[in-house]
Amino acid sequence: MVNRTPVIAVIGAGIAGLEAARQLKDLGYKPVLIEKAPVVGGHVAEWNRLFPDLSPAADLVQSLSKGAGSVKTYTDTEIASMGRLKDGYSLILGNGETLLCDAVLFATGFHLFDASKKEEYGYGIYDRVITNRDLEQWFNNRHDPRVANPKAVGFVHCVGSRDVKAGNTQCSKVCCITAIKQAIEIKEEFPEAEVYCFYMDLRLFGKKYEDFYIKAQRDYGIHFIRGRVSEVGEAIDGRVVVKAEDTLNGKPIKVTLDLLVLMAGIVCNPDAQHYAREIGVAVDEDGFLRSRDNVSSIVESSRPGVFYAGACTGAKTIPETLAEARSAALTIHQYFNKRK
Amino acid sequence: MDFGFTLSPSSAVNLDTVDHARYDRLVQLAPDALTCIGCGSCSATCTAAPWSGMSVRKVILCLQRGRDEEVDAMLSRCMLCGKCTMVCPRGINTRHLILTLCRLDRKGEVVR
Amino acid sequence: MIYQGKQKIWADYQKEIPDDHWFYVRSCIRQNFFPASEKYFLKICRDMLGRDIYESEHHTTCAGIAYHCDTIPQETAMTVVARQFALMTEAGYDNLVTSCITSFGNYVEILETWREFPELEEKIREHLWKACRREFNKPKYVAHASDLVYKLRGEIAERARFQLVHRATGEPLRIVEHIGCHYSKMFPHKGVGGAEYPCVLSGMAEAWGGQVIDYPERRHCCGFGFRQYFVKANRGYSLSNTHKKFESMEPYHPDMIITNCPGCPYFLDRWQYVISEMNGKTYGQNGYGIPALTYEELAGLVLGVDPWDLGLQVHQVAVEPLLDKIGIPYDPSRKYLGMDEKKIMTPGLPTTLKCC
Numbered sequence: 138m139v140n141r142t143p144v145i146a147v148i149g150a151g152i153a154g155l156e157a158a159r160q161l162k163d164l165g166y167k168p169v170l171i172e173k174a175p176v177v178g179g180h181v182a183e184w185n186r187l188f189p190d191l192s193p194a195a196d197l198v199q200s201l202s203k204g205a206g207s208v209k210t211y212t213d214t215e216i217a218s219m220g221r222l223k224d225g226y227s228l229i230l231g232n233g234e235t236l237l238c239d240a241v242l243f244a245t246g247f248h249l250f251d252a253s254k255k256e257e258y259g260y261g262i263y264d265r266v267i268t269n270r271d272l273e274q275w276f277n278n279r280h281d282p283r284v285a286n287p288k289a290v291g292f293v294h295c296v297g298s299r300d301v302k303a304g305n306t307q308c309s310k311v312c313c314i315t316a317i318k319q320a321i322e323i324k325e326e327f328p329e330a331e332v333y334c335f336y337m338d339l340r341l342f343g344k345k346y347e348d349f350y351i352k353a354q355r356d357y358g359i360h361f362i363r364g365r366v367s368e369v370g371e372a373i374d375g376r377v378v379v380k381a382e383d384t385l386n387g388k389p390i391k392v393t394l395d396l397l398v399l400m401a402g403i404v405c406n407p408d409a410q411h412y413a414r415e416i417g418v419a420v421d422e423d424g425f426l427r428s429r430d431n432v433s434s435i436v437e438s439s440r441p442g443v444f445y446a447g448a449c450t451g452a453k454t455i456p457e458t459l460a461e462a463r464s465a466a467l468t469i470h471q472y473f474n475k476r477k
Numbered sequence: 478m479d480f481g482f483t484l485s486p487s488s489a490v491n492l493d494t495v496d497h498a499r500y501d502r503l504v505q506l507a508p509d510a511l512t513c514i515g516c517g518s519c520s521a522t523c524t525a526a527p528w529s530g531m532s533v534r535k536v537i538l539c540l541q542r543g544r545d546e547e548v549d550a551m552l553s554r555c556m557l558c559g560k561c562t563m564v565c566p567r568g569i570n571t572r573h574l575i576l577t578l579c580r581l582d583r584k585g586e587v588v589r
Numbered sequence: 590m591i592y593q594g595k596q597k598i599w600a601d602y603q604k605e606i607p608d609d610h611w612f613y614v615r616s617c618i619r620q621n622f623f624p625a626s627e628k629y630f631l632k633i634c635r636d637m638l639g640r641d642i643y644e645s646e647h648h649t650t651c652a653g654i655a656y657h658c659d660t661i662p663q664e665t666a667m668t669v670v671a672r673q674f675a676l677m678t679e680a681g682y683d684n685l686v687t688s689c690i691t692s693f694g695n696y697v698e699i700l701e702t703w704r705e706f707p708e709l710e711e712k713i714r715e716h717l718w719k720a721c722r723r724e725f726n727k728p729k730y731v732a733h734a735s736d737l738v739y740k741l742r743g744e745i746a747e748r749a750r751f752q753l754v755h756r757a758t759g760e761p762l763r764i765v766e767h768i769g770c771h772y773s774k775m776f777p778h779k780g781v782g783g784a785e786y787p788c789v790l791s792g793m794a795e796a797w798g799g800q801v802i803d804y805p806e807r808r809h810c811c812g813f814g815f816r817q818y819f820v821k822a823n824r825g826y827s828l829s830n831t832h833k834k835f836e837s838m839e840p841y842h843p844d845m846i847i848t849n850c851p852g853c854p855y856f857l858d859r860w861q862y863v864i865s866e867m868n869g870k871t872y873g874q875n876g877y878g879i880p881a882l883t884y885e886e887l888a889g890l891v892l893g894v895d896p897w898d899l900g901l902q903v904h905q906v907a908v909e910p911l912l913d914k915i916g917i918p919y920d921p922s923r924k925y926l927g928m929d930e931k932k933i934m935t936p937g938l939p940t941t942l943k944c945c
Binding site: 484 | 821822823824825826828829832833863864866867868940
């Protein structure tokens with residue numbers, strides 16, 4: 138064991154990276170945050186409010202980045218390459234610097250599924266088709282004129298999730314509850330609008346999620362239609378015509394909407410796969426990083442000194458991600474204690 | 478001209494044109510109908526179901542889809558035994574729902 | 590509609606279409622339905638654009654109709670197709686171009702099946718050898734004839750005598766494109782533009798001056814469906830599919846429909862008459878129908894071929910209003926003259942649908 142303070146490279150300054158860096162710093166280590174985007178906060182920084190309490194996403198990002206305030210942070214910085222050393226790892230950063238570290242924490246997060254790949258939904262082709270992220274941006278800045286005063290709005294669950302053809306068979310976990318959150322927010326903005334959620338299964342597993350669902354039904358009159366949207370077309374007035382099966386009824390169903398929101402799912406981050414290969418960390422069949430054990434050691438890789446936090450191992454909610462970030466920090470602490 | 482065949486009727490439901498006035502009125506009078514999740518417990522336990530196709534789940538769905546004839550046929554078979562009320566996981570007062578519905582005409586007016 | 594979005598998808602689904610030297614196989618039914626389409630495909634490619642397209646009088650059906658009607662086993666269909674490949678090989682060609690969409694789908698499906706199950710290909714080679722002592726190479730490229738016309742659309746535009754433009758207003762004609770289901774729904778990457786937004790026909794329409802309209806039921810099948818249409822009692826079901834398409838495209842007031850399948854233009858044309866007789870409804874302007882043309886007929890019109898030489902008089906829906914819109918001259922007295930300039934019979938007029 139080196140006598141100096143161990144250095145831990147934390148890849149990604151989203152919520153997992155920020156929280157883990159803060160914990161590691163508090164435990165007496167020297168974390169270094171490396172973020173390829175110009176700002177920290179990752180996907181959450183692009184969101185407006187968070188389920189289930191509709192708390193502002195900005196507050197969470199602000200408090201997490203404040204916590205990691207004294208941590209050395211590189212933003213706007215890519216990792217050019219990673220390599221294994223005898224007792225640690227070396228990272229060559231895009232700015233030419235080399236970072237030698239004793240451990241690596243993947244906090245690389247996820248990619249939002251590219252909704253235009255589901256060609257039948259017409260994202261990028263039909264004007265009135267937007268994604269969950271586009272709608273969050275509208276909640277943030279109110280710029281997108283396509284959201285103006287809709288009379289009928291649809292939400293399509295599982296876009297790019299649980300879909301062999303989209304190359305992602307996993308459930309993205311957060312979309313059902315996000316759809317309900319956004320549907321409620323749309324009803325708050327436009328109380329007269331009819332709002333439809335098209336779902337395959339509703340997976341509302343988290344704390345307060347079911348309450349949120351009942352609220353959406355009872356207090357907001359949101360219509361839940363069990364059936365996956367099969368096809369979207371454009372009507373002559375620019376609205377979109379949506380086809381699905383009303384599976385509880387066993388009949389095809391069709392509705393014309395002013396706005397269709399695609400709940401783009403969580404898919405693996407190809408950068409994480411690339412770094413993992415460079416230092417010999419295993420990637421699962423689903424494209425996410427492989428944990429040493431999916432029950433007892435989700436934050437550990439099979440390689441000494443390489444750890445995970447958050448959505449790099451699969452779709453996670455924010456509380457799960459934060460819990461994993463803390464867990465990863467403690468696991469890293471134990472790792473160095475054992476090496477003393 | 479008789480071609481020996483005709484246009485087939487479509488079974489598709491068009492939500493743009495569906496008349497759900499009766500459903501809208503029902504949920505004003507019995508708001509817990511909104512919380513149905515279509516689990517089918519009510520139909521599974523229904524005394525009348527095996528002989529008549531009665532199903533509270535289907536009643537609520539058919540109302541939403543404007544299929545009033547099916548609703549009326551199902552309601553006419555209900556014996557108001559209340560077993561469905563006992564099993565509903567969402568606590569919907571199905572007896573109240575059925576009785577309320579029986580008082581509404583297809584336009585949603587209270588007629589009884 | 591975000592046009593650039595479609596362009597992005599089109600860029601993802603471009604297939605390689607060799608420029609020249611093709612072995613051509615015809616459709617079983619198109620010469621009855623649209624008697625000049627295949628002839629003008631050959632004439633345009635060979636005589637006007639100087640391409641080498643070879644045709645053998647020995648080729649047969651691809652067996653696609655029988656396969657889709659479930660009257661022959663797939664191995665039989667494969668052996669029939671293997672024989673076509675043998676004819677192509679014997680003639681010294683590598684590129685196969687088909688007139689029929691279902692043939693195209695059939696060829697592609699068989700080649701893909703053989704790629705997955707090479708032992709099946711070996712078995713078919715054996716069958717073919719036992720049946721007729723022939724051997725074959727698989728084609729290097731399989732294209733539908735509309736792929737080739739799509740590829741040559743620029744050359745056709747350069748030689749065009751007419752634009753798909755409303756002569757009186759200067760506005761582009763409003764064109765509905767309808768793609769045969771077996772073109773790319775089974776194998777999206779085998780079709781130009783993919784399966785959801787194919788550009789094989791829209792590319793032609795736009796290159797020749799027209800404007801393509803996208804309507805909600807654009808992807809819907811015409812209802813041909815083989816087994817369904819062939820049984821009279823089931824025809825209402827086929828008709829209903831076409832009816833659904835017309836109801837959906839009606840608000841856009843299309844000037845014409847172009848198609849690349851044997852069955853679709855036939856249905857989209859003839860069912861307009863049947864619908865008008867059943868419920869009195871017509872979909873074109875002033876009581877006429879919407880002309881449904883094959884892409885070869887359209888290419889011929891653009892290149893200045895006489896409409897009656899293109900066989901447009903056998904369409905149920907009158908094409909004259911369309912010809913007038915574009916400004917294509919025609920001699921009404923020649924409409925029903927046969928090849929020998931003698932009068933063939935003049936059809937009776939429908940009750941409602943206006944015809945010329």
